[in-house]
Amino acid sequence: MKDLRKHYSAIIIGGGQAGLSVSHYLQQQAIGHLVIEKHSLMHSWQTARWDSFTLVTPNWQCQLPDHPYDGDDPKGFMKRDDVVAYLDRFATKVQPPALEGVAVNRVSLNSNGKYAVKSSAGEFSADQIVVASGGYHLPIIPRMAERLPDRLFQLHSAEYRSPEQLPEGAVLVVGSGQSGAQIAEDLHIAGRKVFLATGDAPRVARQYRGKDVVEWLDEMGYYEMLVDQHPLREGVRDNTNHYVTGRDGGREIDLRKFALEGMELFGLLEEYRNGDFIFRDNLQANLDHADSVYCNINQRIDAYIASQGIEAPPASEYTPCWEPNQERSELNLVDAGISAVIWCIGFRPDFHWLDASVFNGQGHPIHKRGVTQQPGLYFIGLPWLHTWGSGRFSGVAADAEYLVERIKAYQRQQDAALQPLSEQASA
Known part of the structure; x- marks a missing residue:
């Protein structure tokens, strides 16, 4: 980047779609800023997705600032x-003033009210800081993994690429959220023997009554629901996403169907002891919970169709295609022929570099629509930042535009405070 300065009106930390969306609106407002990205722009999309990965939301929901989906299959x-190419085109449009390959080591507030940014490329300062590094930083791997045999191949879902990456033999997939369910399916389709340790993740239909469920929910206004309107309030940010897939044109995922086809399902993985994996006896409860959410969403669509007098194909009722006869609570590693374990149990946030009293006990930032209680400090790109759509390509533009308006207002306030009293009186 040319003409690198030491002080900026705003510094954005993170060069993904959220950070670049903020840069887009800052450029429109002629607010000087710098984007600092630890790797390369859109790095996580390029490196942290498996080979068969697809979006789980339809392409038409890709609505980045002035960059809607531009393909022929909305x-x-x-x-x-394709996602990487779409995002690369967005980056080319935005042309953000960015430093790539630069790690931010410390951000703190000086006594003069400016933010000091220490990085691998030197020190900078800024009036305001936008944290756009997301919330999925540290892969969660339980301590029991340390006691598994050295011969066992272990990796986190963020490292998974394809079945060919794993040694021959059966695979234990731990976790049934979006990543776990889709990785288990990927291995299953490839003919691998899969054991799946389930959790309490919900599921959703792909198509229902003539439309993709996402289209129905969008029409019903669900993606514009404010976090304050959700029954769980901020607690909804901890919810696991519904599992479904966009693979092969899109379809729902039913773990019961996998079981009919030979995948072995278990409850929550609790322990590894003397060569045995120990599971909680809650497989039935996990499956029933996922199905109850699935059916509840369909029923809400039914009610909406009825209330609006919409002509649509008739409603249908889900019937479980498989039930566990007797839940198994133990699985012997050797007897099962397991050669690999894939941990699909999420991530922890890591904002250790940010010296600010704006975090809760779990390390998540406390904010209102991305605005923290510390003046000039903002977050973007987090699930349920403001609405359900905030964590999707459909909602980041509105979040970014709102934050830039706040940044602009704060800048005006600071500029006014610096004016001599005589100038303020004559203004």
Whole structure:
């Protein structure tokens, strides 16, 4: 980057779609800023997705600032390489003033009210800081993993690429959220023997009554629901996403169907002891919970169709295609022929570099629509930042535009405070 300065009106930390969306609106307002990215722009999309990855939301929901989906399949689901290309085109449009390959080591507030940014490329300062590094930083791997045999191949879902990456043998997939369910399916389709340790993740239909469920929910206003309007309030930010897939044109995922086809399902993985994996006896409860959410969403769509007098195909009722006869609570590693374990149990946030008293006990930032109680400090790109759509390509533009308005207002306030009293009186 040319003409690198030491002080900026705003510094954005993170060069993904959220950070670049903020840069887009800052440029429109002629507010000087710098984007600092630890790797390369859109790095996580390029490196942290498996080979068969697809979006789980339809392409038409890709609505980045002045960059809507520009392909010929709006109701389809972009594959990983297509998503990367879409985001690269967005970055080319924005042309952010960015430093790539630069790690931020410390951000703190000086006594003069400016933010000091220490990085691997030197020190900078800013009037305001936008944290756009997301909330998925540290892969969660339980301590029991340390006691598994050295011969066992272990990796986190963020490192998974394809079945060919794993040694021959059966695979234990731990976790049934979006990543776990889709990775288990990927291995299952490839003919691998899969054991799946389930959790309490909900599921959703792909198509229902003539439309993709996402289209129905969008029409019903669900993606514009404010976090304050949700029954759980801020607690909804901790919810696991519904599992579904955009693979092969999009379809729902039913773990019961996998079980009919030979995948072995278990409850929550609790322990590893003397060569045995120990599971909680809650497989039935996990499956029933996922199905109850699935059915509840369909019923809400039914009610909406009825209330609006919409002509649509008739409603249908889900019937479980498989039930566990007797839940198994133990699985012997050797007897099962397991050669690999994939941990699909999420991430922890890591904002250790940010010296600010704006975090809760779990390390998540406390904010109102991305605005923290510390003046000039903002977050973007987090689930349920403001609405359900905040964590999707459909909602980041509105979040970014709102934050830039706040940044602009704060800048005006600071500029006014610096004016001599005589100038303020004559203004």
